[in-house]
Amino acid sequence: xxxxxxxxxxxxxxxxxxxxxxxxxxxxxxxxxxxxxxxxxxxxxxxxxxxxxxxxxxxxxxxxxxxxxxxxxxxxxxxxxxxxxxxxxxxxxxxxxxxxxxxxxxxxxxxxxxxxxxxxxxxxxxxxxxxxxxxxxxxxxxxxxxxxxxxxxxxxxxxxxxxxxxxxxxxxxxxxxxxxxxxxxxxxxxxxxxxxxxxxxxxxxxxxxxxxxxxxxxxxxxxxxxxxxxxxxxxxxxxxxxxxxxxxxxxxxxxxxxxxxxxxxxxxxxxxxxxxxxxxxxxxxxxxxxxxxxxxxxxxxxxxxxxxxxxxxxxxxxxxxxxxxxxxxxxxxxxxxxxxxxxxxxxxxxxxxxxxxxxx
Amino acid sequence: xxxxxxxxxxxxxxxxxxxxxxxxxxxxxxxxxxxxxxxxxxxxxxxxxxxxxxxxxxxxxxxxxxxxxxxxxxxxxxxxxxxxxxxxxxxxxxxxxxxxxxxxxxxxxxxxxxxxxxxxxxxxxxxxxxxxxxxxxxxxxxxxxxxxxxxxxxxxxxxxxxxxxxxxxxxxxxxxxxxx
Numbered sequence: 001x002x003x004x005x006x007x008x009x010x011x012x013x014x015x016x017x018x019x020x021x022x023x024x025x026x027x028x029x030x031x032x033x034x035x036x037x038x039x040x041x042x043x044x045x046x047x048x049x050x051x052x053x054x055x056x057x058x059x060x061x062x063x064x065x066x067x068x069x070x071x072x073x074x075x076x077x078x079x080x081x082x083x084x085x086x087x088x089x090x091x092x093x094x095x096x097x098x099x100x101x102x103x104x105x106x107x108x109x110x111x112x113x114x115x116x117x118x119x120x121x122x123x124x125x126x127x128x129x130x131x132x133x134x135x136x137x138x139x140x141x142x143x144x145x146x147x148x149x150x151x152x153x154x155x156x157x158x159x160x161x162x163x164x165x166x167x168x169x170x171x172x173x174x175x176x177x178x179x180x181x182x183x184x185x186x187x188x189x190x191x192x193x194x195x196x197x198x199x200x201x202x203x204x205x206x207x208x209x210x211x212x213x214x215x216x217x218x219x220x221x222x223x224x225x226x227x228x229x230x231x232x233x234x235x236x237x238x239x240x241x242x243x244x245x246x247x248x249x250x251x252x253x254x255x256x257x258x259x260x261x262x263x264x265x266x267x268x269x270x271x272x273x274x275x276x277x278x279x280x281x282x283x284x285x286x287x288x289x290x291x292x293x294x295x296x297x298x299x300x301x302x303x304x305x306x307x308x309x310x311x312x313x314x315x316x317x318x319x320x321x322x323x324x325x326x327x328x329x330x331x332x333x334x335x336x337x338x339x340x341x342x343x344x345x346x347x348x349x350x351x352x353x354x355x356x357x358x359x360x
Numbered sequence: 361x362x363x364x365x366x367x368x369x370x371x372x373x374x375x376x377x378x379x380x381x382x383x384x385x386x387x388x389x390x391x392x393x394x395x396x397x398x399x400x401x402x403x404x405x406x407x408x409x410x411x412x413x414x415x416x417x418x419x420x421x422x423x424x425x426x427x428x429x430x431x432x433x434x435x436x437x438x439x440x441x442x443x444x445x446x447x448x449x450x451x452x453x454x455x456x457x458x459x460x461x462x463x464x465x466x467x468x469x470x471x472x473x474x475x476x477x478x479x480x481x482x483x484x485x486x487x488x489x490x491x492x493x494x495x496x497x498x499x500x501x502x503x504x505x506x507x508x509x510x511x512x513x514x515x516x517x518x519x520x521x522x523x524x525x526x527x528x529x530x531x532x533x534x535x536x537x538x539x540x
Binding site: 008010147148176179180181182183261264265267268269271342343344345346347 | 380383384387391392393394395396397418419420421422423424425426514
């Protein structure tokens with residue numbers, strides 16, 4: 001299923017996710033419509049069957065996530081997508097996938113909540129995504145795209161990381177990145193060495209021993225051993241896979257930190273500050289789990305003031321505070337979702353000035 | 361160079377198509393583009409707006425608080441957004457639908473274009489967005505006219521390609537009106 005091309009095209013963030021899934025060799029998609037991500041199933045319902053894959057509009061989000069579990073257990077690359085209310089419904093299935101060490105890509109194009117909420121841009125599902133939203137104590141890989149190009153690139157990466165580390169991977173986007181259109185290059189699938197899927201459910205027909213995919217561990221000490229094994233895997237993930245972007249941090253006296261669409265707005269605010277002669281930088285985590293703790297720690301050795309900006313009342317700020325040096329301050333500016341609550345670069349520049357002056 | 365433009369009107373005026381068209385034209389000129397739409401749940405009659413940023417390098421924020429150029433197609437968007445235009449910027453107003461008596465925007469160039477009237481004179485009020493695009497490229501100088509013509513082929517579905525010459529005419533009329 002090759003769709004990669006070097007030509008620049010103009011597509012929505014959601015469409016870029018769907019295109020990346022095809023290029024990554026996603027064989028099955030299961031989903032249920034919800035704004036602001038319905039362009040993903042719409043695109044795949046048209047294109048996936050033509051390429052020999054399976055598209056199923058499930059009876060519900062719960063159905064979709066369990067179909068993802070089943071397809072993954074059978075060894076194929078598969079994906080589901082939704083937004084807040086639907087992602088909440090999927091949590092039981094995600095917990096079962098994590099317990100069964102199953103890969104699979106889950107796309108969450110965040111909208112406002114709690115409950116039915118609304119369709120405005122929000123980043124309030126950070127906790128749900130990065131803490132493993134279901135029961136039992138687990139984590140999943142969480143990637144946060146900040147552009148349509150990254151919607152493509154990180155969806156592709158999510159499939160690879162998910163297969164390598166045998167755990168679900170989430171692309172955590174928001175309605176701004178999902179709905180906006182940008183010029184992107186849809187490159188070919190990278191040549192990544194993937195471990196063989198020798199654990200897939202395959203029956204006994206070929207005379208091979210039976211594989212069992214399950215999340216029930218009743219043997220003496222079996223469950224504890226599973227947890228420590230996964231803990232070691234999370235550590236391995238943190239050691240190898242942290243990704244982030246730094247802008248003008250080398251001499252910064254204040255570092256703005258934000259993820260996803262907010263980081264784009266912050267980047268322009270940082271450029272405005274630089275133009276005004278202020279030493280301000282930007283730190284943007286791309287992987288939210290694993291969180292780039294060491295990178296924050298290194299930055300805070302020199303820079304003692306951070307300004308965390310989120311479309312919520314503050315969630316990622318907990319991870320920032322846990323990562324920076326003890327003597328570093330972390331200020332906060334949040335805009336919980338609501339019509340017109342998207343901050344402008346000018347507004348963030350005001351916040352930069354306020355905190356920068358207070359520090360000086 | 362980084363350009364930004366804000367388009368607003370009511371649903372049905374073709375605000376989003378105008379934004380798409382400018383985006384395709386910028387891509388045609390090798391620029392990076394971000395197109396950020398916002399619109400009501402209504403198919404027609406609600407408010408519709410979009411912000412387009414294009415640059416040789418990074419486009420940065422898709423959201424712009426004080427646009428360099430705003431193209432405002434109805435009274436509601438004029439009342440809400442005219443005062444946000446950046447100092448030294450340009451505010452292009454559809455004077456067919458906006459009450460233009462005694463309007464002042466200190467530090468901003470106001471360009472009045474009777475867009476509905478021009479589109480009607482050309483035979484179809486639906487070309488109002490093309491008139492607006494023409495006025496924009498004339499006043500901003502940000503994009504070549506030929507790029508917009510090329511963009512029409514990409515922004516319009518194939519079945520509507522026969523309408524391209526009429527749309528090019530409408531853009532030309534918009535540019536001429538903006539020239540004054």
